[in-house]
Amino acid sequence: xxxxASEFATATTLILTGDPELWSIVLLSMxxxxxxxxxxxxxxMPIGAALAVARFPGRRATxxxxxxxMGLPPVVVGLLVYLMLSRSGPLxxxxxxxxxxxxxxxxxxxxxxxxxxxxxxxxxxxxxxxAEQLRSLGVSRLASVPVLLWDAxxxxxxxxxxxxxxxxxxxGAVIIVGGNINHVTRVMTTTIALETSRGNLALALALGAIxxxxxxxxxxxxxxxxxxxxxxxxxxx
Amino acid sequence: xxxxxxxxxxxxxxxxIQIARNGTALLDVPSLRLDGPGPTLLLGPNGAGKxxxxxxxxxxxxxxxxxxxxxGELLNQAxxxxxxxxxxxxxxxxxxxxxxxxxxxxxxGFPRATRKHQIAELLAEGxxxxxxxxxxxxxxxxxxxxxxxxxALALSPDTLFLDEPTSALDPTATQTIEKMILRASSRGVxxxxxxxxIGQARRLAADVVMMQGGHVVEHGAARRxxxxxxxxxxxxxxxxxxxx
Numbered sequence: 118x119x120x121x122a123s124e125f126a127t128a129t130t131l132i133l134t135g136d137p138e139l140w141s142i143v144l145l146s147m148x149x150x151x152x153x154x155x156x157x158x159x160x161x162m163p164i165g166a167a168l169a170v171a172r173f174p175g176r177r178a179t180x181x182x183x184x185x186x187m188g189l190p191p192v193v194v195g196l197l198v199y200l201m202l203s204r205s206g207p208l209x210x211x212x213x214x215x216x217x218x219x220x221x222x223x224x225x226x227x228x229x230x231x232x233x234x235x236x237x238x239x240x241x242x243x244x245x246x247x248a249e250q251l252r253s254l255g256v257s258r259l260a261s262v263p264v265l266l267w268d269a270x271x272x273x274x275x276x277x278x279x280x281x282x283x284x285x286x287x288x289g290a291v292i293i294v295g296g297n298i299n300h301v302t303r304v305m306t307t308t309i310a311l312e313t314s315r316g317n318l319a320l321a322l323a324l325g326a327i328x329x330x331x332x333x334x335x336x337x338x339x340x341x342x343x344x345x346x347x348x349x350x351x352x353x354x
Numbered sequence: 355x356x357x358x359x360x361x362x363x364x365x366x367x368x369x370x371i372q373i374a375r376n377g378t379a380l381l382d383v384p385s386l387r388l389d390g391p392g393p394t395l396l397l398g399p400n401g402a403g404k405x406x407x408x409x410x411x412x413x414x415x416x417x418x419x420x421x422x423x424x425x426g427e428l429l430n431q432a433x434x435x436x437x438x439x440x441x442x443x444x445x446x447x448x449x450x451x452x453x454x455x456x457x458x459x460x461x462x463g464f465p466r467a468t469r470k471h472q473i474a475e476l477l478a479e480g481x482x483x484x485x486x487x488x489x490x491x492x493x494x495x496x497x498x499x500x501x502x503x504x505x506a507l508a509l510s511p512d513t514l515f516l517d518e519p520t521s522a523l524d525p526t527a528t529q530t531i532e533k534m535i536l537r538a539s540s541r542g543v544x545x546x547x548x549x550x551x552i553g554q555a556r557r558l559a560a561d562v563v564m565m566q567g568g569h570v571v572e573h574g575a576a577r578r579x580x581x582x583x584x585x586x587x588x589x590x591x592x593x594x595x596x597x598x
Contacts, residue, residue: 250445252414254458254509255435264457268448 127319128326139323146304149217149291150284153224154232157280161229162273165236166262170244180237186230191223195293198223202294215296220304223290228280235276240265271342278339285331364425365389366411366513366546371420373406373568381406381417381568392560393535393545395576397552398591402565404548405517411546412439412515424513438506439515442522444498446490451482451501454490458508472508480504480534496527503534507543514538516547520554532558552592556580564588 131139168180200206202214202222213219243265251261266273288306295302297311305324312321366388373381381403388394388411396404409415410422413434422429447454452473459469477483480500485493490501499519506514516535520528535558539545549555555562559576564585571587572579583589 247445247447249409249414249439250441253412253437253439253441254461255431256461264447271448 121318124318124322128322131319131323132326136323139320139327141300142303142305142308142324143327145217145302146285146306149220149304150224150281153221153228153284154277154281156221156225157228157232158277160225161232161280162236162266162276163262164229165233165238166240166266168233168237169240170258170261170265172258180234183230183234183237187234189227189230191227191287191289192293194226195223195290198226198290198294214294215298215302217295217302219294220291220302223294224284224287227287227290228284231283232276232280235279236266236269236273239269239272239276243269271345275339275342278335278342282332282335282339285335286328365423366544367423367426368407368410369421369423371407371410371417371422373403373410373415373417379568381410383407383420383568383570386563386570386573388544388546388561388563390561390575393539393547393558394561394563395555395559396546396548396563396565397550397555398565398571399550401567403568404565406568407563407565408439408515408517408546408548412437414439436510436512437515438509438511438513440499440502440506440517440519442518444502446493446498446501448491449489450487451490451493452477452486454501454505455508458505462509476504476508479507479537481530494527496523496530499523499527499531500534503531503538507538511543513544513546516545518548518550521550528554552580564591566591 130136164183168176168183198219199214201208202211202219203209204214213222240262244261247261247265247268251264256264286306288310291302291304292307292310295304295307297303297307303311305328309321309324309328312318312324368383368386370385371381371383372379383403396407398404406415410417411429413422413429424433427433447457449457455473455476456469459472464472473486474483477486480503482493482497482501482504485497490498493501503514503516503519514535519535520531523531532554535545535547545558547558555576559580562572562574562576562579563570564572564579564583564587566587571585572583579588580592583592
């Protein structure tokens, strides 16, 4: 019991004294996940919005597939990205394996379906409300996409935060493609796994506390934004 | 009797339009020509086909059969670009009051410098100058509908369709909206408006189209139709009888 107490005390000290190793790991995690979410947003939001307004054969099946991709097993994604980036893989020539870029790619694969599916849901609801008015104003389905994305911005920030939550907490894929190399690809989740196995609980606990703090902050933001978006909708109902 | 300009893009006509769902005729109008000056009000009970007819005339719904013409030509994109519609429940963009107007002016291709001036003029016309920066979705029902009409007028339409724009409003807000509609009409905008309100038809209409069960049962000058209707259905409706 005394051992745990001392580990907690050391973890607190690491956080409060701004331990360079700890904060460099936190910053790398944030950098990788923020980049991954931004790239996923650029890819996923137009796809989600287009699926919400377009009508084509196979649309339902595409939506079902996209929803299913939200639950992609991270280790499988890690394996696939590894095979693509490994020396004998089709993208091996880029020499990206075991770099932060490889981790970003893996997270983009995991997060894009989440952002696209949530965007589709949000935009489809708004499109139903706006449909006749936009058609009356002469706005085509395609031209309505940026209008809908902009007007759904509050709810879409929620989708981004949900994607960020998934990315920052992810361990399976990034450990495979990143290799957990010290000062290069070691992020919060992979460090927690490694240090726990080594018995260095203080660093693992400190990173765990920061990770939980980030998760709580993201969820609080999601909740606040959802509430505001709901109030905006209710006010007009 | 008010005087109304008559230049508004030519007569609107429907020829043999029909819309049916699950074997039931929702709209069946063999012939209708709307070319008189002053507001035309479409009057009738729920399910009479008034809103459906309005949407066909605006090109929002394509009838199963028949055609809609304006100025003798099939209704096309050029005609539609000179039409605007106000819905029963105003659909406002999740932006500020001014940005809602800016959206349509920008789409019409007006440069930024003139848009600012146009927005100020429109807001003044609708009595919303002090709410320019406010979120459009925080407006009251009457204010929201006024903004919706201003946004439609920002398109400089030759025809303005209104689908029961005052059905959810109190008498004061209704009066304000009616004044806006009459002002637009006096500037030459053809007004086609759906209402259940016989009093409103008496206040606004120059022309009345009475509908029931998807059919036009009577069409003519407002004074004649509202005071001496020829059809039994119109007489029952105007007498306040239950018409279904």
